[in-house]
Amino acid sequence: MGDDRRNFMDRVTGGIRDRSESPKNHGSEAFAHDHCLIEAGKQQEPDEMYGMVNKAIEGMVVEEAGGAIWRTILDRAGLADEIFISNEAYPDEVTYRLVTVSSEVLNRSMNDILEDFGIYWVMKVARVEYGDLMSLQGMGIGEFLDHLPNFHSRLEMIFPNFKPPRFEVSGRQPGSLILHYHTHREGLAPFVVGIIKGLGQFYETAVTVEHIHDRGSTGDHDQFRISWQE
Secondary structure: OOHHHHHHHHHHHOOOOOHHHOOOOOOOOOOOOOOOOOOOOOOOOOOEEEHHHHHHHHHHHHHHHOHHHHHHHHHHOOOOOOOOOOOOEEEHHHHHHHHHHHHHHHOOOHHHHHHHHHHHHHHHHHHHHHHHHHHOOOOOHHHHHHOHHHHHHHHHHHOOOOOOOEEEEEEEEOOEEEEEEEOOOOOOHHHHHHHHHHHHHHOOOOEEEEEEEOHHHHOOOEEEEEEEOO
């Protein structure tokens, strides 16, 4: 079993907490957005994500495989009666389980599922909901990544419950940089790869992403070498 699958299975087998014990956020502007666009855990509950994330997984699966397959995934995940509400908080285990079962039902690796979800998140969710905010960061993907902390700061002002990961940039050169990704969540590096590829599509720029350091083997965070055509 690979490290990514093991990380996911560890989270899944940790169990899904009873929904009656999971606090809800009924604010009109509760947000679910990470790495440019997903890790929207509540500050008081760092192991929760907003329902918007799970709804986006549903949208991606339905678009690719149809509603019947999504219902099969919900059933196998023990969530057959679940209707996800965008501004409610759900335990991380729910999201991890949806990804794990989607991988099994679609017969695709979890890395592939997460990478495609990163692209889907940028192009089908963030582009529609937050495209104007993303466009404020600059004219291209390099400028956006340079100002990624500022982007998250803007989101935190709008959505107080947003708990973003931390990004840092080093080795900045024309057409390339090293992106440092800090998060308490495991197994999401492929999602970041998808996010970067999605940003390349958003900015209509050819981009390559290399995962050069894994948090599990080299320290407390992941590193990605990103290059693009200017």
